[in-house]
Amino acid sequence: MPMIIEEKIYTCRRCGSSNLKKNGKNRYGNQQYFCKDCKKSGVLNPKNSYTETEKEQILAAYKERPSMRGISRLYGISRNTLASWLQKKSTHSQT
Numbered sequence: 001m002p003m004i005i006e007e008k009i010y011t012c013r014r015c016g017s018s019n020l021k022k023n024g025k026n027r028y029g030n031q032q033y034f035c036k037d038c039k040k041s042g043v044l045n046p047k048n049s050y051t052e053t054e055k056e057q058i059l060a061a062y063k064e065r066p067s068m069r070g071i072s073r074l075y076g077i078s079r080n081t082l083a084s085w086l087q088k089k090s091t092h093s094q095t
């Protein structure tokens with residue numbers, strides 16, 4: 001019986017392979033993947049845009065644990081995006 005369920009094809013962020021295996025969720029509820037080709041694991045569905053709420057959440061998490069690498073891995077956010085937020089945050093908070 002043919003499967004007509006539409007499945008979104010995800011590709012590895014490092015090597016572009018679609019030979020991925022779902023790898024559970026991290027504690028923030030983001031679906032993670034494991035790439036069978038390059039053995040990378042990461043967040044499956046990284047977004048390019050974030051709502052203000054998500055942004056606040058991520059920035060709060062960064063405040064608790066200031067590790068760009070950790071945060072970018074947890075949320076699938078690029079370090080550039082995070083860095084630009086942090087810059088904006090600090091220029092905004094002048095009293």
Ligand SMILES: [Zn+2]
Nearest residue numbers: 012015035038
């Ligand atoms: Zn890969």
